[in-house]
Amino acid sequence: MSQRQVLQVFEQYQRARTQFVQTVAELAARPQNIETLQNAGVMSLLRPLLLDVVPTIQQTAALALGRLANYNDDLAEAVVKGDILPQLVYSLAEQNRFYKKAAAFVLRAVGKHSPQLAQAIVDCGALDTLVICLEDFDPGVKEAASWALGYIARHNSELSQAVVDAGAVPLLVLCILEPEIALKRIAASALSDISKHSPELAQTVVDAGAIAHLAQMILNPDAKLKRQVLSALSQIAKHSVDLAEMVVEAEIFPVVLTCLKDSDEYVKKNAATLIREIAKHTPELSQLIVNAGGIAAVIDCIGNCKGNVRLPGIMMLGYVAAHSENLAMAVIISKGVPQLSICLSEEQEDHIKAAAAWALGQIGRHTPEHARAVAVINVLPVLLSLYMETESSEDLQVKTKKALKNILQKCTYLPALEPLLHDAPPNILKYVIGQFSKVLPHDSKARRLFVTSGGLKKVQEIKAEPGSLLQEYINTINNCYPEEIVRYYSPGYSEALLERVENYQPVL
């Protein structure tokens, strides 16, 4: 046998391996093939190929594994149980950039499914090597590593803490500064995932100087980057007043409002979320937002979009209005109430309606002036119908009830209260009648209107338990009128009159 023939055997073997790995990798890209691949025992075949002498084969094997693990958590678990991770981690530090990318992809695909799987990755010591990869020259490697780190940190605070302990945060902040948009995006998302769990973690991210760099990128034309940046800032700001103030001090304020006008829905949503997270902490921060014209921008944003994108904006209005009556007044004069009532009637989903009802309650609960502003645009019947509807979720019912209670207890605008007299259930009626009993003794015009509009008749028809609060209110109302009128409107008065006619002895 000549040397050539011997070598040919090797060559053939190598070609076969390459072909196998590439085919598997391509097949694994389609979800419908994966079950078949799994049943054919692809895991046990790919594992030795990770240790192949040829780097291309190693890379492609890693890619195939990553695609398989990406598909569902069973396969990801199979990767963990197959002891593949230590190999990957070992070679992650050694190999070339293509291999690093592929290995980081596998780690990411495994770690994204559940905290247990992510913990398994951490237990293999992958974090340190991933952090080393963050220092690589190749932006692709950095991107893959920060992606994997972000997916690991996303699950819970322990994992996040592990990522922080590995020293990833300063490097991620450096990654934000790179010129590649994709890398920036993913590093920002990783920072967001890290800082979302606890104030301490967020503080770590802040200490690494992330806020200034993130704030600079708000005006970046790339929508996806903007999404991640805004999300990271809101995750940082959500924990405490100090952190929120730090975010505000980065001078995000007039700038972030432009994001509310963005064409991308998620950018709008994240910007609204950021504003909400800042506004919810203290009246001063809310004041700052109001002074910067944030309320008008948010209200416009609510008007321009539909569905879940509205939710953070609605909640932001509620938070701002809850802080003080002046802020609630600011919401009212920025024409927030009509917009919220539109949301209340337009939206299909219960949780958005509930948020709108809550926000309205927060706006209307301060003074009669506020309650009047809410009542004038006819929100009360809508709230009542939502409360009465059997299809409404429990949360929505609780929220609408609370809002109704808050608004009604301050409302002195009687024309808006009148319709409620006729359809409200007793537990709401109590508040309505209570308001009438407070206003009527002092207002003669209202007393007259109350009779002519049939309110007094309705009041007489209410059955109240003697001694209850409701009965007391009814008595107060009755005391405002002459006895004849009250009796005239009492049910059964006509029969009583007829009886008197029957019993009357004519005087001849």
Added chain:
Amino acid sequence: MAAWVRLRAGLPTLLQECFHSNRLVGEYRKTEHAAAVKIQSWFRGCRVRAYIRYLNKMMIVIQKWWRGYRGRKHFRKMLKTAYFIMKMNFYNEMAVRIQKRWRGYYIRKYIHNYYTLKKYLEAVSLNNEIVRKELEEFAEMKEKEKEKKDLERKEKKKDHQARKMHYLLSTEQIPGVFNSPFRASPDSMELRLQKAKPLSHKHQQIKENLTQETSDFPSCTSSWTFPTVQPLPPIARQKPQGPFRDTAEVLLQRYKPLEPTLRVATSINSLEKAREEMKREEWRNRIHDNEFLPFSSCQKNQKYDPLINSSSKYGQITYGIKHFREEHHEKWVANKDFETVLPPIDLFDRHGKTYSRAGQIV
């Protein structure tokens, strides 16, 4: 003697008398005793009663004085309290009056100042209008930019199309499809075609010369790729007469990519190249150029070079390795208050704060 006789004569009667008297005594003794006891008991009783009466009198005197003293003391105390309470009530009333006035004034001046509030709300609504307008402008600008970009892209696409379809340009003799003679003016595409430069043929991608990279033979990076694009099937032609093979088969054979054998692919001086590469590899991977000297004595006079990181006077920063929070906050964080970016509004700065006696904000 006579006396003695007299006495002697009287002796029997004396005896009798004596006997009688003794008998009498014996007879009355009991009653007399009882009487004596009675008399004595009565007398003694009188005496003791008188004494007790005396004691009682004394006691009453003492108690009278004591109770009088205590009562007076208590009364004085009560009076004091009553006076104090009265005074307190009075002061409270006065304090309420003062506080009422002051609070009314304070609230009206600073908290519920209607005019300030009105002004503030007006300012907010004005600001809102401005922000709305600016955002509107911003959105419009974005929209315009986007439109412009879209237009440019479409233009580019059309240009490319025109370059691709340049052969449809009309000549002097024959009008092209875009230049209908039945129309008054040619189509805009025609003008575009006139301006466009015809697309040149695609350059054939030259395959890399595989024979160049011999040094990394074991890694075999000469990648074997999938035939991702199948060669087009030959256009159906009549099968030529004769003992010829199928046209498709022939064409497949004809355009088969060159697959040199390993021997042909390997250059003649591959061994030298491999050696050179190995040397270079070794040189690259070496950490330092000092050759290994087997004897330990030769390193005795060599000084140990400490790491730059640990030897510099600035030292290593443990941040990110040992601690993750800033340890010296005061170094970076001033103890000044958070300053809002926008100028604060007087009204709300003073809101909710109380005033001390000196009138300073606490």
